[in-house]
Amino acid sequence: MGDDSGVGWNPRQWVAARGLLVRGTTRGGRAEARARRALGFAAGVGAVLWVLSHVQVILSQARMVQAWWTPTVVAGLVITGAGLVVAALTVGGRTVGVLATWLALVMLAALITLPIAGHYNCFGPAGTWIPPLVAATAVAGVLAWRRWWPVYLLVSGVVAAVIDAYVSGGTGIHTVAEDLVRTWGVQGFLTWTAARLLAAAIELDTVTAIVVRQATVAAGAEATDRERTRFAGLIHDNVLATLLDAARGGAADRLRRSAGRTLRQLDTSPHEYRVEDTGEVRETIEVLRAEAAEHGLAVTVELANRARELRIPREVTTSLAGALGEAARNSLRHAAADGRAVARVVRIEVDEGGVVVRIVDDGAGFDVDRVGVERLGVRQSILWRMRCLRGGHAEVDSAPGRGTTVTLRWTHTDPQEPRPPALISVRGWSGIVMMALLCWAVGMLLLGYVRSGDPVVAYTGFGLVAAAGAVVLIPRDDPLPAAATWAVVVMGSLAAVIVDLGPPEAHHAVWVLVAYSYVLALLAIRGRVAATCVALFAAGAAYYLAGGSPGAALNGTAVAGATVLAAVAFTLYMRPLLRSYHGARADIARHAGAEARAAAQSRERRDQMAYLSRTARPMLEFLAAGRTLSPQQVGECRLLEAELRDRLRAPGLADPALVRAARAARIRGVRLTLLDDAGPGHQDGELRATIVEIAVAYLDSVMRGRVTVRVLPPGRGCAATIVIVEPDAYRRVEIDSGGVPSATTEPAAAG
Missing domain, CATH: 3.30.565 (Heat Shock Protein 90)
Incomplete structure (x- = not known):
């Protein structure tokens, strides 16, 4: 699974993030908490369903042991299992771990006390009903002892194999060893799957902690840069223009209007909205029309029908208007330098792909490559302003004698929803271990059939089940691709039919359905819940139609259904969280870093406004009042303009x-x-x-x-x-x- 997370974090980041999670919360992250609840629900459902599906067997074997044992054990298992289900669905938290511990201990106590309640060979060769339940309680052991569950797995497996051999009159150490290997195979597969799912959730929390931290830092830096860019445009386009006009002895009435407009923009701009705020297309067009009209420029608009529903971020509108205004001022200042009459027009084109604004004049033009780095109008207020805009771009096309075209472009792109990585797959060493455990579990069930059945039939049928497991685990995409999904469905039914072709007196033929249930559990976890249910019933029906007895088909389907239902319950509970976590990766820049972005914007704006209040505002207020500047004040305007220009350059x-x-x-x-x-x-x-x-x-x-x-x-x-x-x-x-x-x-x- 480590190879499928899709995140290339270095070891130091992993260590730091894990330390952050351990220090930051006593109950783990959100994904871990939900995974624990999902696994608790699955373990509780598995335990309760196993007991309910074996009521007839339990009642028939109750007379073979002392009267106190069966009701005590059944009550303990049902109460702790049901309590685990309820806790997983409601309170969660430590309660799930506590009840999982009790379920695991009740199972161990039931096994240990069985020889006391019964005696050697009290159940005969059929054995008792309780050892197979160890698999469900082993999953509870993963929740009870997240690091020490292998110890519980080993101990409970040994106890179950020995006790089962004792009460069924086992013929020797080889029987105990075979039962032990089989128990460990089934237990190991289910517990390893549960442990890896829990580990995947913990890694998801770890990755999320890293991404949130990085997004917070990036959002703060981005917001600071954007706010600084906005103020740079405001200062250049308005404050510097007003002060420079004053330093050059501009008319008092013009200075009054310019200073008044600049003060209003300082008080209301540049950030009255959040970055994620959007507006309708017509609002953007009207803002651009107004900006062009302020400079006396004609406007033509081309609006595609499919673009009428387009939402344009307000910061895009502000940046386009600011760059348009600076391009218009440059044209008015320089295009008629040789005294020629200049025609100017603004063309606005909007389609579903974005907005393009062109400011075209047939004036004197200039050599773009010879514009000095100290010239802020083109470099700062047009090019840099648009480049700082996500999806923004600007071009200046000009040459001496052939006019100038400034193109401002914003491209609209819908962020694609990231695809969640596979919770489980054969990629990486943990996936290889899972595949090996699956083959082990299937192989041990195969051994129970092959002694009395046809070996060719046995290896073909159970081999198909193992192959179906590989088909589930190998693909990287999640949910499992449709072709692989239906291949698994067909292979299970085919395996059930093939096994039925063996001798009718063969024992344990129905075990192929039990083995297939492990594959279906993985199929559900890979996101194919409906196909899992279809496959389970199809395999049971195929087993019956191929010649299996109705009782065996029903019993085998019910036993397999307990495993499948537990996996389906886990999937339905866990996968929505998985989707939301990975879907949120695209949103983290907007949501996880929202506070950092807002704080950075506020801090940068506060600093910029404080600086302008100390330096330029007193002079702007003086000019806005329509007063006449003294020679000393004209010199001060010149010094202020130079200081502000230094700050931008x-x-x-x-x-x-x-x-x-x-x-x-x-x-x-x-x-x-x-x-x-x-x-x-x-x-x-x-x-x-x-x-x-x-x-x-x-x-x-x-x-x-x-x-x-x-x-x-x-x-x-x-x-x-x-x-x-x-x-x-x-x-x-x-x-x-x-x-x-x-x-x-x-x-x-x-x-």
């Missing part, structure tokens, strides 16, 4: 000391550019602090000229560079990955 360098040094340098007339091409988190904090410290020292030393501080992408020869161009000198400082600077100075002509 180089978020990793947004250190208070560097911000103060940059402001002071600009006041002195230094032209400063800060760039961060590494992105946050690529350098450790100590290296970042060293880069900032060195940059501050050099900025403080420059009185005039131009300075560029750039953090380089990972993998370069150095971590950062500082280029200083002064009237009389050119200096280049390289800071290596250890934070050690090396400087070169050349005459000004070299720069």
Whole structure:
């Protein structure tokens, strides 16, 4: 089963997750708790059904032992078995384990006290009714002693074989040994199956704990990045535009409107909704129309009929509108640079696959490859904004003299439901052991028939049952593929018919139905409950129609039905949880990480709003009031615009000391550019602090000229560079990955 989980976690993750589960809860995870309840239900049902299906035998053998033994044992088994069923269906938890322990101990006590209540050979060669019940109580032992169940399996098997030999007058040690091997085979198969199912549930909880933790971290990081991207677009598209217009001496009325609009967007944007919120297509179209109309652009819309029911995430609408607005502003600013008349249009296309927005102009155009990294309009507000959107993409197609087309695209994809891995299969060592135990159990039942039957018939019939078990276990897909399922159904009925072809006086021919029930138990666990029930009745009917006696067919079907019903009960109880767990893998990003996402968004928004309130808001409020700026305030707008631009271009360098040094340098007339091409988190904090410290020292030393501080992408020869161009000198400082600077100075002509 380990090979089928579909999760490639390394050993450290497994150890950490298991430790988390052990420390985090005393009753295990949800899957383990449900698996314990399902197995408890199956064990209880198996015990009670076995007793009820053998009432006639129990009553006939009651006179062979002392009067107290049979009612005491039957009452103990029925009460603990029924109690286990009730506990599994209701309270669950430790109660299931306690009652499973009592059921296992009652079984052991019943076997131990049987020689006291009876005597040697009291039941004769037919044996007693109770030893086969050890298989059901062994499953209860898995719940009672999750790590020590093999001990119970060995002890109960030995006790059952010895007691059965004693009360049936066994002929010697070989008879006891054969009974013991048979008992261990049947017990071992059922208990190993139960133990692996429980282990699968525990591993499912482990995987889920890992996925939830990773999803929480990823959701927090994603939310922070998305919120930061939204604010970057808001700052660039509105705050910087307003401050830059003010620094250039824009008209007071235009500044008042621009500042008022920016303040409103700061107060209501960028996050009035959850990430998973969606809206109708017409809402998205109206938002895009309004954005285009604000810039005086004509809009054409192509809406496919099948797209009318499409739900579009609100963050998609916001991102498309923001990128559309920036593309429109760029066109208005630059497309008519040579004085030509420019035609502009916005085309919106919506179909079931998503939304495409094109902003087309026939203006001057530009060389896309020559757009500098410091130009934020295209890089940040259009390309990066759309790339940060799940399913988003943006392209800019332009060339000097032939206009510009900006394409914004959002692709709608339905996440596919992940397919649950098989609870059991022959993949991995545990599955191989299960296959071996199944063959062992079938083989031991075969031995009971082959002594008095036809060996060829025996090996053919029981071999078909073993082959059916392989057909159930080998496929990886769950539920079992239809072809394999119906092959198992046919093989069981065929095995029942073949065994009936042997001598009519052969004993234990009906055991083929018992052996087949183990295969059907696996078939049910593989998700084919209806086919399991059909196969059971078909095999019983085939056995009868091929010549088996009605009593034997009915008894064999009833005995097999106890095993099958227990497996079906487990499956109906457990598989919905399995489906929901694996179906939730696609939802974990939305639900398991929801709190982390909300917290990260709130934290990032709070930090961004606090920063803007300290820096830009006072000036925006001043402009929104329609007041006239003094020369000093115009200079402050210029400094604020530069500081905010630094924050967008180089978020990793947004250190208070560097911000103060940059402001002071600009006041002195230094032209400063800060760039961060590494992105946050690529350098450790100590290296970042060293880069900032060195940059501050050099900025403080420059009185005039131009300075560029750039953090380089990972993998370069150095971590950062500082280029200083002064009237009389050119200096280049390289800071290596250890934070050690090396400087070169050349005459000004070299720069």
